[in-house]
Amino acid sequence: MAVAEKIFDGLSRRAVLTGGLAGGILLSFHLPVRAFGVNEPVQPPDDTAGKFAPNAFIRIDAGGTTTLVMPQVEMGQGVYTSISMILAEELDADFSRLALEHAPPSDKLYGNPMFGIQATGNSNSIRAWWPHLRAAGASARAMLVQAAAQQWQVDPASCTTANSEVMHKDSGRKLSYGELALAASSEVPPKDVPLKDPKDFVLIGKPLKRLDTPDKVNGKAVYGIDAILPNMKFATLKACPVFGGKVAKVDDSAAKKIPGVQKIVVLDDLVAVVGDHMWAAKKGLDALVIDWDEGPNAHISSTDIWRDLRAASEKDGAVAKSAGDIVKGLATGDRLDAAYELPFLAHATMEPINATVHVTPDLCEVWTGTQVMTRVQSEAAKAAGLPVEKVIVNNHLLGGGFGRKLEPDMVVAAVRIAKQVDGPVKVVWTREEDIQHDVYRPVYRDNIAATLSDGKIVGWKYRVSGSAIMARWFPAGFQNGVDIDGVDSGIDMPYDIPNFHVEFVRAEPPAVPTGFWRGVGPNNNVFAIESFMDELAKKAGKDPVDFRRGMLGKNPRLLAALNLAAEKSGWGQPSPDRVGRGVSVQPSFASFIATVVEAEIDESGEVKLRRVTCAVDTGIAVNPDTVVAQLEGGLIFGLTAALYGEVTIDKGRVQQSNFNDYRMLRIDQAPKIEVHVIESGEAPGGIGETGVTAGPPALRNAIYAATGVALRRLPIDRAMIAAGKKS
Amino acid sequence: MTTTLTINGEAKSFDAPADMPLLWVLRDVLGMTGTQFGCGIAQCGACTVHIDGKPVRSCMLPVGAVRDRAVTTIEGVGASPVGAKVQKAWLDLEVIQCGYCQSGQIMSAAALLAATPNPDDSDIDAAMAGNICRCGTYVRIRAAIKQAASQRQS
Numbered sequence: 022m023a024v025a026e027k028i029f030d031g032l033s034r035r036a037v038l039t040g041g042l043a044g045g046i047l048l049s050f051h052l053p054v055r056a057f058g059v060n061e062p063v064q065p066p067d068d069t070a071g072k073f074a075p076n077a078f079i080r081i082d083a084g085g086t087t088t089l090v091m092p093q094v095e096m097g098q099g100v101y102t103s104i105s106m107i108l109a110e111e112l113d114a115d116f117s118r119l120a121l122e123h124a125p126p127s128d129k130l131y132g133n134p135m136f137g138i139q140a141t142g143n144s145n146s147i148r149a150w151w152p153h154l155r156a157a158g159a160s161a162r163a164m165l166v167q168a169a170a171q172q173w174q175v176d177p178a179s180c181t182t183a184n185s186e187v188m189h190k191d192s193g194r195k196l197s198y199g200e201l202a203l204a205a206s207s208e209v210p211p212k213d214v215p216l217k218d219p220k221d222f223v224l225i226g227k228p229l230k231r232l233d234t235p236d237k238v239n240g241k242a243v244y245g246i247d248a249i250l251p252n253m254k255f256a257t258l259k260a261c262p263v264f265g266g267k268v269a270k271v272d273d274s275a276a277k278k279i280p281g282v283q284k285i286v287v288l289d290d291l292v293a294v295v296g297d298h299m300w301a302a303k304k305g306l307d308a309l310v311i312d313w314d315e316g317p318n319a320h321i322s323s324t325d326i327w328r329d330l331r332a333a334s335e336k337d338g339a340v341a342k343s344a345g346d347i348v349k350g351l352a353t354g355d356r357l358d359a360a361y362e363l364p365f366l367a368h369a370t371m372e373p374i375n376a377t378v379h380v381t382p383d384l385c386e387v388w389t390g391t392q393v394m395t396r397v398q399s400e401a402a403k404a405a406g407l408p409v410e411k412v413i414v415n416n417h418l419l420g421g422g423f424g425r426k427l428e429p430d431m432v433v434a435a436v437r438i439a440k441q442v443d444g445p446v447k448v449v450w451t452r453e454e455d456i457q458h459d460v461y462r463p464v465y466r467d468n469i470a471a472t473l474s475d476g477k478i479v480g481w482k483y484r485v486s487g488s489a490i491m492a493r494w495f496p497a498g499f500q501n502g503v504d505i506d507g508v509d510s511g512i513d514m515p516y517d518i519p520n521f522h523v524e525f526v527r528a529e530p531p532a533v534p535t536g537f538w539r540g541v542g543p544n545n546n547v548f549a550i551e552s553f554m555d556e557l558a559k560k561a562g563k564d565p566v567d568f569r570r571g572m573l574g575k576n577p578r579l580l581a582a583l584n585l586a587a588e589k590s591g592w593g594q595p596s597p598d599r600v601g602r603g604v605s606v607q608p609s610f611a612s613f614i615a616t617v618v619e620a621e622i623d624e625s626g627e628v629k630l631r632r633v634t635c636a637v638d639t640g641i642a643v644n645p646d647t648v649v650a651q652l653e654g655g656l657i658f659g660l661t662a663a664l665y666g667e668v669t670i671d672k673g674r675v676q677q678s679n680f681n682d683y684r685m686l687r688i689d690q691a692p693k694i695e696v697h698v699i700e701s702g703e704a705p706g707g708i709g710e711t712g713v714t715a716g717p718p719a720l721r722n723a724i725y726a727a728t729g730v731a732l733r734r735l736p737i738d739r740a741m742i743a744a745g746k747k748s
Numbered sequence: 749m750t751t752t753l754t755i756n757g758e759a760k761s762f763d764a765p766a767d768m769p770l771l772w773v774l775r776d777v778l779g780m781t782g783t784q785f786g787c788g789i790a791q792c793g794a795c796t797v798h799i800d801g802k803p804v805r806s807c808m809l810p811v812g813a814v815r816d817r818a819v820t821t822i823e824g825v826g827a828s829p830v831g832a833k834v835q836k837a838w839l840d841l842e843v844i845q846c847g848y849c850q851s852g853q854i855m856s857a858a859a860l861l862a863a864t865p866n867p868d869d870s871d872i873d874a875a876m877a878g879n880i881c882r883c884g885t886y887v888r889i890r891a892a893i894k895q896a897a898s899q900r901q902s
């Protein structure tokens with residue numbers, strides 16, 4: 022049986038109708054708060070008949086096919102393979118004969134144990150599911166063993182398993198999992214099944230081939246945008262370019278004459294053209310004459326947003342963490358103050374946002390690729406005016422997520438359009454609409470003050486100012502004025518500092534919607550902290566690596582990563598003129614990473630990335646090749662933002678529109694990247710976000726080393742580098 | 749207007765306006781969804797196909813301009829030895845992450861290797877710089893092209 026074939030058949034799956042948000046409460050971003058009942062015998066009823074289905078993740082049919090249901094979504098991070106490795110490891114399943122399925126919406130069955138809802142993000146898929154999926158696999162294995170032992174009338178302890186077979190060594194008998202599927206179904210799941218000793222792992226820790234990639238080299242992979250339904254129409258849309266604006270008047274006389282245009286859908290805030298194909302829809306849209314009522318936000322500009330944020334950041338914030346005596350600490354030794362600023366960013370997933378929807382009087386069916394299945398289901402229900410159990414959501418592979426698909430807005434808009442259309446309609450955003458109507462990485466300002474004594478930091482006061490994304494997206498994560506994501510790596514400081522104080526100022530930009538972006542809170546925190554560390558090192562007259570080493574005594578994993586990255590990067594060895602090396606370290610997402618960027622800066626301030634060296638201790642690396650790939654890709658993602666990324670606002674609208682003015686790093690600018698994975702027996706950490714947070718401060722510090730120019734904003738300011746203003 | 753094109757060696761007839769980009773003919777008329785839409789303005793390469801073996805951005809190529817030239821898409825590129833070697837190298841080195849850009853990357857790489865069997869880094873830069881990968885797989889794309897090139901000669 023072809024590996025993973027089912028995940029590409031996005032249309033065959035009928036999602037199970039279950040309730041909406043189960044209301045899991047999140048108390049901390051870091052802590053699993055909900056014991057997860059992986060052995061609950063609650064099953065989607067449509068596909069378990071005649072199968073051994075011991076829990077929500079595993080189905081084994083009499084033919085021996087093991088189907089694994091994926092609670093987290095695949096957006097490139099390799100999680101379908103890693104999850105399968107964990108389940109198959111404890112199940113002792115034949116890894117070459119697996120079929121995978123996207124999970125249907127169900128917080129009860131597939132809610133992420135760290136969030137309490139079915140969401141993929143914050144680099145926590147493996148961290149959150151690790152114990153639960155191991156238990157699910159081990160429990161299913163034990164039931165298969167019990168069934169075999171009973172048939173043979175032997176002690177279950179005398180049986181072994183491998184490659185989807187139970188064996189009884191003494192008698193030489195064996196039965197395949199397929200042969201045992203029926204009998205195992207009536208076994209009772211055992212309590213407290215032992216898990217494997219990591220030294221006995223046969224899959225985990227091996228660089229196994231990904232299960233999703235073979236169909237990605239031949240055009241067979243099915244993303245949300247590839248959904249095809251009988252009699253489907255195609256639509257594209259234009260929302261008011263000014264945030265919050267409305268449609269005033271539409272002249273569609275020219276659009277209606279375009280061959281293939283079927284219908285113009287005018288909603289209060291957007292206009293969509295429905296046609297026989299995307300080309301008709303797009304030509305129709307271009308032919309519309311739309312008058313907008315731009316509303317109250319038409320005057321907003323980046324200049325005002327920055328002025329307001331800077332003012333807000335000067336006030337005291339809500340205290341996120343405090344240790345020692347910060348007043349005393351800041352009064353001791355040499356003091357340095359700095360403020361760092363990060364811009365709005367669009368996600369620009371390679372697959373533009375889209376959703377295909379079919380609304381009938383009593384059913385709404387959605388085909389899309391989302392990071393939040395149940396939220397899409399409940400929001401689609403509201404938009405369709407139907408109960409949640411009348412909404413079917415079919416998930417797909419995602420052509421990039423990066424946090425954009427943690428929002429359901431594209432599905433809501435598509436449902437509103439589909440309500441006006443007979444039959445299914447695929448709604449695809451143009452790249453211009455995708456960039457101009459994103460949910461943006463917020464602008465942030467980070468004010469840091471620190472004091473130095475004997476080459477060490479004695480006082481550290483860090484204030485983060487910006488959006489509280491959690492307050493909107495997950496209210497339990499915003500408490501007492503602190504957004505736990507906004508301060509995440511700010512409170513999780515790796516350095517040994519006696520007097521330490523972190524604050525959060527909630528400062529929402531007017532009108533511009535903000536949300537999670539790959540690297541989430543830490544991409545701001547780590548940039549500010551690690552940039553400032555280099556400025557402090559200079560003030561202390563120390564080498565940046567030595568300066569950090571001196572304060573990492575209580576963080577041996579990060580210290581080891583720093584030492585390895587320094588050694589492998591040739592840190593301290595002479596470099597050519599105008600070439601600098603910059604370092605950054607981070608304990609973020611429970612992975613300990615040190616990064617050295619080597620860059621060459623020319624007289625005009627242009628930056629050439631030469632080489633990136635990264636050392637990572639992510640605990641047990643479930644699939645080490647995926648860890649390397651995620652760091653390579655994350656570094657490029659972060660360095661892209663550092664070099665080019667900025668969304669600006671003028672007259673209430675986004676000024677960038679496509680890859681011509683929202684630039685991406687390309688292969689001819691990509692550095693060599695070396696990733697060194699450190700062996701570890703600790704529980705797995707997160708990895709998808711980590712490269713994104715690692716790259717920008719290391720690049721900024723490389724520029725600092727090469728030129729002496731202390732950049733305090735991103736993207737890097739080439740004019741400032743060229744002017745050579747030293748700190 | 750009925751048009752007939754040779755796509756992956758097969759004659760396909762369909763109705764489409766002559767100004768319609770080949771991308772939308774492939775995806776929305778013929779249901780060949782391997783070729784992807786990323787920008788619509790020839791900036792990202794996600795829509796790359798071959799026209800008589802040359803890489804072309806199908807999002808800006810009016811179908812009426814194709815005429816009798818041979819169209820090859822990601823669904824058919826594996827039929828040529830060079831295309832198959834590129835696909836194999838992509839899997840051997842596990843280039844792919846989300847995969848959305850990779851149809852275009854593979855088409856560009858296959859065209860490069862067909863024209864330049866032993867590309868150096870600057871050949872790779874020139875041929876591949878039009879293909880954005882938002883997942884940042886560039887390091888492996890470069891390595892996979894070199895691996896495919898070395899296997900061509902063996």
Ligand code: FES
Binds near residue numbers: 808
């Ligand atoms: S879609 Fe054609 S180049 Fe981007």
Ligand code: FES
Binds near residue numbers: 097
């Ligand atoms: S693999 Fe995701 S965009 Fe290239």
